[in-house]
Amino acid sequence: MVSDVFSVLSVSLAHSIVPGHEFLLDLFNFVREKGLVGLVPELMQLTFKMASVGLELSLDCLDCVKNAPMFQQTVNPNSTVAVSANHKQYNHLNDCLHSLRLSTAAHFPEYLNLAHAVVEIELCTKQEDWKRIGEVFRSICQSSHHPNQVERISGRITIALLCESKDKLSLPFAAFVETVCQNEGEDSLIKSFVGRIGVSLMLRYHKTHQWVKGRRVVEIMSTSKVSFTTLKGLFGNEDGASRCYLVTVATELLLLSGSVEGALNTLRENKWFLSSSLWPCEPADLESRTHVLMRLAEKTSHRDTLEVLSNLPGIKEPNDLIDISRYTPLFKSHLQVCVDRLMLPVASDTVDFMLSKNLAVEHSLLQTLLHKLGKQNIWLRAREVFRRSLSVGYYPGVSAPPGDMALIVPCELGEVELALAFEMFITVNASVILPLQETATSSLSITLKRNQSCESEYLSAGSRLLSAACIPQPKIIVHYTAVNSSQEQVFRLDVSTARRWLRHNHLWASEVWTH
Template sequence: MHEYCKVNSDWVKLGTLYINICTGRENLTDLKNFSQCIAEALMKESIDDRPDVPYCEFADTIFKHPQLNEVHKTIVGRIGISVMFFYYRKELWLKGRRVLYKFHELKINYKVLKGIAGREIAASRCAIVNVAVEIFLMGGRLNSAVQTLRESDWNIYSAVWPCDQMDVLKRHSLLCSIVQEALCKSMYSMCFEVLQNLPGFKESQAEFNVSQYNLLFNKVLNCAVSNRSLSISSSIVDFMVLKKIPIDYNNLHELITALGHSGLWRKARDQYKRALSLGFYPPLDEHVNNTILYISSLMSAIEMLLTIERFMVSNSSIIQLPGGCSQNLQIILRKISQEKDPSKDSSKDKDNYHAASERLLEASRLSSPRLFIKHLTVNNRNEQVYTLDHNSCVKWLNGNRNWAVKVWSYH
């Protein structure tokens, strides 16, 4: 009878036949064998160019039947998984997606089932989710692909749901593809969510040393900062530090600068301190004379101001001496060449250094209350030397006493 249904493409009748034959049948081996025949029939009639998906009609018929039970539901789900794998192997992405939509519509939790026929009988949960995700990706359904991963709690491997190394490698490849696609669409929150669930972060997979994700994380961070997605950029930095993934200084430099220019000073200071702890800025106590501040000419105005803030706090006892400070606080703008080739014209470095001088003055104007910086001289290295006005330092410390000491005392 099922051959008749197959020949005539009568999938409704096939569903009814299935229910009638399976109702009351206790021999699970017979039931499984019959279900495999059904799966093969549904797949055989699915390789043409017609958009219809026989499995959908078949499943609808069974789920409408009043004698439907949990065993039937499970087997229909297992048949669907085999059909889904068939479409996946044939690269029939649209039909595969329709099977997945039918799972969702009928509330079939296919992620905890196995296939009914072929290699997918032994497929791991990771492999089944991988196939579903790739079907959605290849069909241009990025959000559905990510939602599928969320619904599986991003699980890759556990004692309850083991998988082999090829499944893990496939998941790694799929997640990287999702990140690249989301990046093209400026979906930085999605990128970060996916990055956090790469192999090696939640499971103990020795083959995936998370330091290998350095380039990918920094690429996402760079794009997020460049497009002023500052909150997600800060979260990415926090995660990278937590997981000991090296951060490109240029990304952190741009983030700190963007945060300051956006008025997000607390976050700018937090990230500056982060950069300080990573060794991107020299500690203040590296010089014998701690009343002289050396500032790199490569810093942005925001970084310069934050450097001056911690310098003032570290010298607060001197600045706030009764009767005033007997020694002027000095700032030396360090010349740091961006050119590594000595044969190249140095005019560019001169322009860059002049621009750094302008940024230092801009930094003084950005402070609240405003700081006053006065040019003093040029030292024997041909570097500009400035003095930091004492009275403006006192006003700044008095005006920012509530938070400044707490933020900068130990940095």
């Protein structure tokens, strides 16, 4: 027991936690009362260490230690117990102490408390009394100690909490936090140091692939409302961890321990944080985040996957080091899955996001999406996708200048795309169509442009165009008229049916196709 105390006090001195001379006297009296003569050399060595780190010992303390019979017996050359090493050690101690500034008025109760705390932490660790360690920690934080001293105690507690418990299922950190964080505000000193302890534990468990333990640390801090991602760890090799990296580590701990929802919530709670002037991150941090998000995207729902992909590094906050075109295959794959599984609203949002970020959308996939949206009567989404795609150049062959009364469409368009092109054509010419008299001879022409396809495919496109005229509500009438000089089919859109369609749909159509 006493030898443990010496060991722990040596550790505390190594951390510059200096007990007071009163504690030294208490320890000396204990040794004397118990008749533990064999520990006198250790007590002398401890006194020497305390003096070496700057303890101002009082004259009373020195006299009590030096003149005590046990010390005299131990260092007396004529004593059968003494050895020359002890004599030299005593002389060394005596020289050192006399070289210090002695003060009879110097008292260090805060150091005494710290030394007692170190001893108690060590004993509680052996007894696995994590709640008692929490009580000791609260006591230290609530007294008037310098933050550096609290930091050293926190480091000692972190090491204690990493000890392997006899109960393999328990996590020492849980009982510790339960005791410490009762009735504590979010910005308290206690929660700040609890967060730093948690960060160090989290990084350690991540490094050693102890995913479940790491997950529980993250969950405990989240439940206790400890803002751990804005804190540093307690050990030197953790100072370089950026906030981005801490968020990533917490996310990965949750993900690899099976808590997909927890991983998502951690990212959302931290607003998918990557970098700021206060918390800059390194390229390696961005790569780590990318890998974690890619793994997370494979395990989430379709809607959540889009959210994950939308927050890949470099997308929302452009970064010169990241070419976001590298993400195109990920978005394409997600879009394909959504279209195949008829998750059409998510697929529409995916296309919209890709177009907004200049990520290439495969035309055949876009066409399939529009076809399925039309067949499912999701026309609002279909119009949004077609209009947006048209505006960024995905349908260069479609031309309907306002007032020209002429529409040009490429022959590869599907029925739904043709129907949407008709809606747009009628709407942009509304100011001309609506005033026309019923007997007016004006007409709306539609030209079906050729491509490199064979004649049979081109002819089938003509049939598809006529069928597409039946899709709008109310339907419009289109007639085949002739072949132009370029051997392209020309059609006529009946003006009266176009006017009727406009009267039914003018308000929303104007909003969609002319803004």
